[in-house]
Amino acid sequence: MSVATFEAELLTRQETVKLLRCSLKHLDNMISGGLMPRPIRLGKAPRFRRSELLEWIKAGCPAVSAPSAG
Numbered sequence: 001m002s003v004a005t006f007e008a009e010l011l012t013r014q015e016t017v018k019l020l021r022c023s024l025k026h027l028d029n030m031i032s033g034g035l036m037p038r039p040i041r042l043g044k045a046p047r048f049r050r051s052e053l054l055e056w057i058k059a060g061c062p063a064v065s066a067p068s069a070g
Contacts, residue, residue, distance in 0.1 A: 008050070009049060009050050009051060010040075010042075010047040010048065010049065010050070011047060011048045011049075011050050011053070012045075012046075012047065012048075013027060013039075013046060013048075015048075016048045016053065019050075019053060020053075020057075033063075034063055034064060034065035035061075035063050035064070036053075036056060036061070036064060037049070037052045037053060037056050037064055038064075038065070
């Protein structure tokens with residue numbers, strides 16, 4: 001996989017909300033509630049795997065884990 005392909009595969013929070021057509025706050029709520037795939041971290045920057053999000057959407061957006069405590 002080339003670097004360009006790898007970078008295109010990882011989405012920022014802003015790119016993710018565009019894909020999902022939701023707000024940043026809603027994105028954060030879905031993550032903390034275990035309702036969507038969790039991001040990976042590159043340093044402090046969260047990144048979302050595009051392929052994982054597309055598979056999740058295709059499956060009907062099922063909850064992926066128990067809500068995090070907090």
